[in-house]
Amino acid sequence: MKLIYETHATTVDNEHGVATGWLPGELSAAGREQARxxxxxxxxxxxxxxxxLRRAVxxxxxSGLTVPHFQDWRLRxxxxxxxxxxxxxxxxPRVERVHTPFPGGQSYADVVELTRSFLADLKRWYDAGTVLVVAHSANRWALDHLLGSGAPLAELIEEPFDWQPGWVYGL
Incomplete structure (x- = not known):
């Protein structure tokens, strides 16, 4: 199976330096164009x-894609x-939250485990074809850790984010 990962489009919060987390978020004008x-x-x-979460949905x-679209809370x-x-x-520093949850929240290791669970179900139910996943920065780190470079999560979190039009993984 080919898995293509794309980040959700730019939000109003992204443009204002806000960490949206589990809040819904709303695409900005630039984000709406990026989605298309x-x-x-x-x-x-x-x-x-x-x-x-609203910004990914x-x-x-x-996007105008006409294929089936499934929402999964494990991709938050x-x-x-x-x-x-x-x-x-x-x-x-985010690196301190690899194994220590944010106050009242999760750690990045928690996100990796949810992503691992999602991938196991994906492989079981959709073991062929090309699947697009639209999610968030923590999910990209998890995918890179699990399917990509295999680099330690702490190392991935500290790398600067360089947007690109998708990341491709084999599953």
Missing amino acids: ELGDRRRGVDLVFSSD QTVEL ECNYGELNGAPRDALA
């Missing part, structure tokens, strides 16, 4: 899975707990 571009790039996928809805961003909706800088 994602649809143009990914016309050949067989199905789409996304986080159930909205990205898929605006890391739950920052008391810091959901806080300024992004309030999460620093």
Whole structure:
């Protein structure tokens, strides 16, 4: 199976430096255009899975893709707990949250385990074709850790985020 991962499109919170976490979020004008571009790039996928958080769902809805779309809560961003909706800088240093949960929330290792569970179900139910996953930064780190480079999670979290039009993994 070919798994293509794309981040949700840009949100109003992204533009204002806010760490949305488990809050729904809303795409900005630029994000709505990015969602349409994602649809143009990914016309050949067989199905789409996304986080159930509004910004990921909205990205898929605006993409114009006509294949089945399933929402899965296991693809949510890391739950920052008391810091959901806080300024992004309030999460620093994130590397301290690899195994220690955010106050009232999750650790990044928790996100890896949820992603591992999602991948196991995906492999069991959809073991062929091309699947698009639209989710969040923590999920990309988890996928890179589990399916990509295999680098330690702490190392992946500290790397600067360089957006690109999707990441491709074999499953």
